[in-house]
Amino acid sequence: NAGVTQTPKFQVLKTGQSMTLQCAQDMNHEYMSWYRQDPGMGLRLIHYSVGAGITDQGEVPNGYNVSRSTTEDFPLRLLSAAPSQTSVYFCASSYSRGGEAFFGQGTRLTVV
Amino acid sequence: AQSVTQPDIHITVSEGASLELRCNYSYGATPYLFWYVQSPGQGLQLLLKYFSGDTLVQGIKGFEAEFKRSQSSFNLRKPSVHWSDAAEYFCGHINTGTASKLTFGTGTRLQVTL
Numbered sequence: 687n688a689g690v691t692q693t694p695k696f697q698v699l700k701t702g703q704s705m706t707l708q709c710a711q712d713m714n715h716e717y718m719s720w721y722r723q724d725p726g727m728g729l730r731l732i733h734y735s736v737g738a739g740i741t742d743q744g745e746v747p748n749g750y751n752v753s754r755s756t757t758e759d760f761p762l763r764l765l766s767a768a769p770s771q772t773s774v775y776f777c778a779s780s781y782s783r784g785g786e787a788f789f790g791q792g793t794r795l796t797v798v
Numbered sequence: 799a800q801s802v803t804q805p806d807i808h809i810t811v812s813e814g815a816s817l818e819l820r821c822n823y824s825y826g827a828t829p830y831l832f833w834y835v836q837s838p839g840q841g842l843q844l845l846l847k848y849f850s851g852d853t854l855v856q857g858i859k860g861f862e863a864e865f866k867r868s869q870s871s872f873n874l875r876k877p878s879v880h881w882s883d884a885a886e887y888f889c890g891h892i893n894t895g896t897a898s899k900l901t902f903g904t905g906t907r908l909q910v911t912l
Binding site: 721728734744745778780786 | 804807830832834839840841842843844847849888890892899900901902903904905
């Protein structure tokens with residue numbers, strides 16, 4: 687099993703550009719989440735999903751969109767990138783509400 | 799808002815010494831509590847979790863944590879630290895009153911000296 691796969695691993699964007707961070711899991715997990723990690727801030731929850739077709743906002747949702755059309759995929763969209771979105775992004779999935787969360791390797795995004 | 803707090807940003811211990819990393823939660827009911835570890839350049843890995851029952855929880859890599867309701871704490875401990883334990887440690891929680899939001903404290907970076 688590949689687990690949780692994030693692409694790309696690195697990305698540089700110009701301010702105002704849009705892009706989608708991809709996240710896929712092959713463990714048939716219902717729960718998926720996106721986090722951003724910034725120095726001194728820990729991991730902050732952006733959006734999460736408890737199943738296909740169901741998404742909800744986390745702690746820092748502004749500037750990000752998500753959708754969950756399949757169980758396997760949970761893409762994160764930046765519609766108009768800003769320098770404040772420079773961060774490392776992690777996708778995670780878990781089988782159940784309190785189950786172990788499995789994390790991807792992260793995407794390092796720089797917005798210039 | 800319900801949250802967890804990790805008061806120590808950075809801790810340095812000598813190899814072989816004992817370790818305790820602090821985590822406090824702010825919520826009336828007992829949340830689900832977790833400890834995760836992040837090695838440099840990697841994602842997070844679960845060390846242990848607490849839902850209910852025995853308040854002393856054993857995890858992987860020789861770690862344990864104790865839930866203390868009276869102190870709203872869930873501190874992580876290890877009797878003898880190894881150099882390979884150097885990493886960043888995150889306390890996480892799920893508020894049992896909400897759907898499934900797993901949120902984290904700001905993390906504690908552990909440095910191990912030889």
